[in-house]
Amino acid sequence: MTHQAHAYHMVNPSPWPLTGAVAALLMTSGLAMMFHFGSTILLYMGFTITLLTMMQWWRDIVRESTFQGHHTMTVQKGLRYGMILFITSEVFFFMGFFWAFYRASLAPTIELGEYWPPTGIMPLDPFEVPLLNTAVLLASGVTVTWAHHSIMSNKRKEAINALTLTVMLGLYFTALQATEYYETPFTISDGIYGSTFFVATGFHGLHVIIGSTFLIICLMRQIMYHFTLKHHFGFEAAAWYWHFVDVVWLFLYVSIYWWGS
Numbered sequence: 001m002t003h004q005a006h007a008y009h010m011v012n013p014s015p016w017p018l019t020g021a022v023a024a025l026l027m028t029s030g031l032a033m034m035f036h037f038g039s040t041i042l043l044y045m046g047f048t049i050t051l052l053t054m055m056q057w058w059r060d061i062v063r064e065s066t067f068q069g070h071h072t073m074t075v076q077k078g079l080r081y082g083m084i085l086f087i088t089s090e091v092f093f094f095m096g097f098f099w100a101f102y103r104a105s106l107a108p109t110i111e112l113g114e115y116w117p118p119t120g121i122m123p124l125d126p127f128e129v130p131l132l133n134t135a136v137l138l139a140s141g142v143t144v145t146w147a148h149h150s151i152m153s154n155k156r157k158e159a160i161n162a163l164t165l166t167v168m169l170g171l172y173f174t175a176l177q178a179t180e181y182y183e184t185p186f187t188i189s190d191g192i193y194g195s196t197f198f199v200a201t202g203f204h205g206l207h208v209i210i211g212s213t214f215l216i217i218c219l220m221r222q223i224m225y226h227f228t229l230k231h232h233f234g235f236e237a238a239a240w241y242w243h244f245v246d247v248v249w250l251f252l253y254v255s256i257y258w259w260g261s
Helices: 016-037 041-067 073-106 129-152 156-183 191-223 233-259
Strands: none
Touching: 016 041, 041 191, 041 233, 073 191, 073 233, 129 156, 129 191, 129 233, 156 191, 191 233
16 A cells, blocks of 8 residues: 555456446346247356356455455445445335335225235235244344454454354245245236235345345355454445345335235
8 A cells, every 4th residue: 555645445447347247238138038038048148157257356355455455444434335325225126115015005996806915815924934034034133233243342253153143044034935935825927916025025035145145255254364353344234234134024024914914
């Protein structure tokens, strides 16, 4: 850092934004090809390039932040603002799904039998698997907070144990949701109820998978001594994201599973 007179990180030219864009194009084109022609070549190509881009781009960011000293306090402040704005955008993303659900459920039309849940729909029991999933996610919120406090207290092994528990709970939630989807007596094509249920809970499930991946990377970094008492924003961002996922699930459970049934 001796060659520059400011605390900002001037990012070097990188090929990964370009490869990421190409991968996204291949994946969307591949999905269209799969839907219409049954061909999965483009989809697999896009998925493979996405994985390679993720690994190499994240590797470069870890190097810049941990070993090269580019993530100064000023840079970390900017990253915090960026993460806050990202989570805010995610709040509005889910708000659209809740808007659709309440619009349909508070004033069910004559096509739905003027009744909610619509005539012919057998909703899930909110006190079975959904309640277990709620307990699992709330427990994971406790363990990720435990991990955060352990990092700030310089208790490395405790942080590793807490992060491992959090990842296991996140993967368990995903397995439970997959089982629930397999046994659900209605489908996404069952009108507004099926579409709002599967789109809202499905996107939340995708966010749980993303958050679990985020935490797995943080666990690997913690094992490799990357985090210190005052320099662990990578984990902090993952914890914020995980708490956001927890809160969204509480709203989903109360609205769609419990009240909506």
